[in-house]
Amino acid sequence: MTRQIAVITAGLSEPSSTRLLADRLADATRTALAVRGEQVEVDVVELRPLAHAAVDATLTGFTSGPLTEALDTVARADGVIAVTPTFQASYSGLFKSFLDVFTIDHADALRGTPVLLGATAGTARHSLVLESAMRPLFSYLGALTVPTAVFAASEDWGAAGQADRTAGELASRIDRAAGELAGLVTGRPVRATTEDDGFGEVVDFATLLSR
Amino acid sequence: MQFGIFTVGDVTTDPTTGRTPSEHERIVDTIAIAKHAEEVGLDVFATGQHHNPPFVPSAPTTTLAFIAAQTRRLILSTSTTLVTTTDPVRIAEDYATLQHLSEGRMDLMMGRGNTGPVYPWFGKDIRQGIELAIENYALLHRLWREENVDWEGHFRTPLQGFTSTPRPLDDLPPFVWHGSIRSPEIAEQAAYYGDGFFANHIFWPASHTARMVRFYRQRFEHYGHGRADQAIVGLGGQVYLARNSQDAVREFRPYFDNAPVYGHGPSLEEFTAQTPLTVGSPQQVIERTLGFREYAGDYQRQLFLLDHAGLPTATVLKQLDLLGEVVRELRPAFEAVRPAHVPSDPPTHVSRLAERAAGEGDEAASSDDVELVSA
Numbered sequence: 001m002t003r004q005i006a007v008i009t010a011g012l013s014e015p016s017s018t019r020l021l022a023d024r025l026a027d028a029t030r031t032a033l034a035v036r037g038e039q040v041e042v043d044v045v046e047l048r049p050l051a052h053a054a055v056d057a058t059l060t061g062f063t064s065g066p067l068t069e070a071l072d073t074v075a076r077a078d079g080v081i082a083v084t085p086t087f088q089a090s091y092s093g094l095f096k097s098f099l100d101v102f103t104i105d106h107a108d109a110l111r112g113t114p115v116l117l118g119a120t121a122g123t124a125r126h127s128l129v130l131e132s133a134m135r136p137l138f139s140y141l142g143a144l145t146v147p148t149a150v151f152a153a154s155e156d157w158g159a160a161g162q163a164d165r166t167a168g169e170l171a172s173r174i175d176r177a178a179g180e181l182a183g184l185v186t187g188r189p190v191r192a193t194t195e196d197d198g199f200g201e202v203v204d205f206a207t208l209l210s211r
Numbered sequence: 212m213q214f215g216i217f218t219v220g221d222v223t224t225d226p227t228t229g230r231t232p233s234e235h236e237r238i239v240d241t242i243a244i245a246k247h248a249e250e251v252g253l254d255v256f257a258t259g260q261h262h263n264p265p266f267v268p269s270a271p272t273t274t275l276a277f278i279a280a281q282t283r284r285l286i287l288s289t290s291t292t293l294v295t296t297t298d299p300v301r302i303a304e305d306y307a308t309l310q311h312l313s314e315g316r317m318d319l320m321m322g323r324g325n326t327g328p329v330y331p332w333f334g335k336d337i338r339q340g341i342e343l344a345i346e347n348y349a350l351l352h353r354l355w356r357e358e359n360v361d362w363e364g365h366f367r368t369p370l371q372g373f374t375s376t377p378r379p380l381d382d383l384p385p386f387v388w389h390g391s392i393r394s395p396e397i398a399e400q401a402a403y404y405g406d407g408f409f410a411n412h413i414f415w416p417a418s419h420t421a422r423m424v425r426f427y428r429q430r431f432e433h434y435g436h437g438r439a440d441q442a443i444v445g446l447g448g449q450v451y452l453a454r455n456s457q458d459a460v461r462e463f464r465p466y467f468d469n470a471p472v473y474g475h476g477p478s479l480e481e482f483t484a485q486t487p488l489t490v491g492s493p494q495q496v497i498e499r500t501l502g503f504r505e506y507a508g509d510y511q512r513q514l515f516l517l518d519h520a521g522l523p524t525a526t527v528l529k530q531l532d533l534l535g536e537v538v539r540e541l542r543p544a545f546e547a548v549r550p551a552h553v554p555s556d557p558p559t560h561v562s563r564l565a566e567r568a569a570g571e572g573d574e575a576a577s578s579d580d581v582e583l584v585s586a
Contacts, residue, residue, distance in 0.1 A: 059476030062415050064485045199426050202395040205403035205434075208345050 002039040003185055005029055006077035010047045010084040010095035011120070018120045019046070021152045022083040025118055028178030029081065036186045043077070045070045047094050054094065057101040071102050075109035079185040082138070083118035086126040090133040091119070099137065111142035114184035116177050117149035127151040144184060148177040212545050212555050214538045215255025216248050216531070217290035217447065217514040220268035223521035226469040232524075237267050238274070240524040244517075245278045247528050249285040251535025257288035257320065257514060260297070262329050265471075272305040279313035286559070287313055290409075290447075290514065291322025291390045294351070295343040296333035298367060302347075303354040303375040310380045315560025320388035320409055320445075321348055323397075335366070341396050342366075348387075352404065355384035383567070386558045388445060388512075391423065398423055402430030407443035407557055410507070413516060414472065416485050420446070421506035428508065440550070443557045445512035446503055449488045452533040456491035463490045470520040493537050500537070501544055509549045511557040513541075 007026050011018030022044070030040045047054070053067035063071060074080060084095040102109070117134045119126070130149040138145050156170045218241060224231040232240070245256040256278060258268045268274060275287040287309065292302060302319075309317050323340045324330075330337040346364045353360050354375040363369040379385065388407035391397035392415060401408040408427040410420045424444055431442035451466075453459035460479065467479045467490075482488055489499040504510060515534060518527040546555060556562065 056477040056481070060414065060473050060482070062419070062485070064416060064481075199395050199422065202399050202426070205399050208341075208396060208399070209349060211342060211345075 001190055002041050003033060003078040003190075004076060005033075005040055005042045005079050005081065005185070006074045007042060007044045007081045008047065008074060008083065008095070008098065009044065010092050010098070012048055012085065012092070012094070014048075016085070016120075017152065017154065017157065018083050018085050018118075020157070021118050021120055021150065022081060024174050025081045025083065025116060025150060025178060028174045029079070029116070029181050032175075032178045032182035033185065036182055038182075038186055043073045045073060047098050050098065051094055054097040054101050057104065058097060061104065063101055063104060067101070068105075070098075071106060074102065075106040077113065078188060078190075079181055080110070080113055080115045080143070081118065081181070082115055082134070083120070084134070086119055086121035086129045089126070090129060091137070096137075099141070103141075108142065110138070112188075113143050114146060114181055114188070115143040116146045116181040118151070118177075119149075120152045122154050124151070124153040124155070127153070146177055146180045146184065148173060148180055150174055150177050212510075212542060212549075213254040213286065213512045213557060214541065215253045215257065215286070215288075215512070215514050216244070216517050216534075217255075217257040217259070217288075218244070218268070218518050219259045219290075219516070220261060220266045221471065221519055222265040222267060223471060223519065225521040225523055226465050228523075230523075231521075234267050236524075240527075241267070241274065241518075242278055242281070243524065244527055244531070245285065246281055247531050249282045251531050252538060253285070253531075253535065255286045255288055255512065255514060257290040259290050260293050260324075261326070262293075262296075262332065263326055272309045275317065276309050276312050279309070279316060282316075285316065287317045288388075289319045291320045291324070293324045293329070294321040294347050295323045295340050296329055296335050297347075299347040299351040300354065300367075300370075300373075300375060303351050304377075306385055307355065307375065307377050307379050310385050310560075311377055315380050315383075315564075318386040318388065318407075318557070318559075320390045320407075321397075322390040323394075339366075341394065344397065345400060348389075348400065348404075352384075355379050380560065381564060383560060383563050386560075386563070388443075388557075393419065393423070395423065395426055398427035399430055402427050402436075402442070403434050405431065405434065405436035407445055407512070409445035409512070409514075410447065412447040412487055412503075413449040414486065417487060417503075417506055424507045424510075438552070440508055440553050443512075443554070444507060444510035445514065445557070446507055446510060447487075447514055447516065448500060448503070449486075449516045450496050450530075450534070450537075451490045452493060452496055452530055452537070454492065456495055459490045459492065466520040466522055472520075474520075493533055493540075496534075496537050497540050497544070500541055504545070504548070509545070509553045511554060 007022050009019050009022040026042050033040045050067045057063045084091040115138050117130050119129050150173050222237050248256050258271050260271050262269050271289050323344050360373045388409045389397050389401035390409040392411045410423050412420045428439035428442045432439040451459050451463035489496050517530045
């Protein structure tokens with residue numbers, strides 16, 4: 001069966017180290033799932049092209065077009081990889097805006113979904129952004145966050161032992177996190193493909209009246 | 212089919228002049244707008260209910276009764292009556308009085324309201340919005356249909372042997388709509404009672420309205436009030452008109468860009484594409500409005516929002532002139548495509564009196580909504 005992995009990447013430059021980390025995490029997850037006999041489909045959601053739409057949605061209360069498609073992609077994923085740059089000791093505003101509008105149509109969609117957290121920054125001094133900002137955010141959304149979160153500072157991209165992608169601290173951490181995500185995704189039942197339009201769960205009026 | 216306007220009643224600075232009308236001006240001008248709606252041939256004027264600045268309509272039945280006294284044909288309604296935070300006993304009394312004063316030229320639309328602090332100001336909790344709407348309306352429904360009410364619920368003090376006065380005109384409770392932007396429970400409520408359902412329609416994409424209306428229609432049939440396509444549906448709409456579309460866009464853009472609800476967000480062009488907002492010539496508005504039935508089905512009431520975002524009253528009155536022309540074209544166009552078994556109009560006092568008179572000659576056909584609900 002095919003597992004859907006959605007990758008949210010909030011990098012702003014082109015190319016960005018955030019996207020670089022997201023791609024590494026996605027590749028490692030694909031490999032880890034393949035080892036477990038699972039086929040994988042990876043959808044990358046780049047937030048930069050959705051920035052205007054995300055702000056508009058916070059003002060109007062509804063989403064449209066490519067933003068709606070991106071939100072739907074995340075909502076139906078079997079597993080999510082979420083990577084943000086670090087801004088002022090936290091996730092970027094764009095990253096948070098995307099999750100803010102995510103809840104307009106998908107209030108509980110991440111509940112129980114395995115999520116691998118990643119962050120980038122200029123220096124390793126920011127590495128606690130993963131535990132102080134990212135993990136509480138996804139805990140609030142009810143996501144099942146993977147124990148190993150991956151932080152990449154600029155210096156990590158030039159650290160020794162990275163060349164063959166098998167050694168070095170960042171690479172081994174990526175592999176460990178991807179393995180944990182793959183394990184959680186594999187352990188889940190396959191998602192039902194029926195679209196929930198929110199009208200399936202409306203309580204019969206007699207029940208509403210007797211509450 | 213009924214056409215009309217609905218007002219939010221906002222006092223907003225005109226972004227092109229910097230001028231802000233006083234509350235007095237806004238209230239007096241609202242009367243002028245309603246009277247002109249009748250003059251240009253519209254059928255309905257509806258006002259919102261708000262309890263915070265910058266809105267003036269906190270006492271809708273006072274305003275509506277004043278308009279009723281100065282009009283002959285216009286149906287007075289609300290958009291919406293806050294059923295969550297207004298005591299249902301007061302709704303029963305106020306609107307029954309309006310019904311008498313207007314000789315039955317009224318109905319009302321239930322809504323929950325979306326201003327957080329209004330709930331605690333009236334001793335309620337916004338997290339119980341749906342429960343309040345359901346319990347309060349169930350009480351209101353009984354107060355208009357039963358002379359002596361014994362009642363106990365969660366949200367107000369119990370009633371023993373209570374009679375709401377005045378009794379409804381001709382013992383016919385006012386027709387009720389239930390308005391909602393996104394809560395299927397409210398569509399379910401409207402369907403259960405066989406009441407009308409009004410989809411706000413103006414701030415959200417059409418696909419959303421389509422799903423809500425379809426759901427209401429299915430449930431209306433489920434509860435035995437008629438076929439799904441006979442359910443009573445109203446839609447909001449929002450237009451700005453000029454003889455040619457370039458002028459309409461040029462004139463409306465500063466108001467759109469600074470509008471309290473959607474200003475500083477999407478462009479006028481984006482919002483026009485995403486929602487039913489139409490800024491253009493009478494012909495464009497006619498075509499867009501006729502398109503609503505393609506996803507909402509043949510419906511009975513179309514209300515437009517005209518007086519908002521700081522538009523000066525003189526402009527609103529001119530908009531009404533153009534809207535009158537539009538509606539003259541829309542009426543025959545909607546009826547030309549409506550199947551014979553689908554009602555053109557929502558129930559009115561006159562039509563329901565006639566229906567009751569017809570029903571009295573036929574004892575067997577006594578299945579009107581009063582008995583269905585009290586069963």
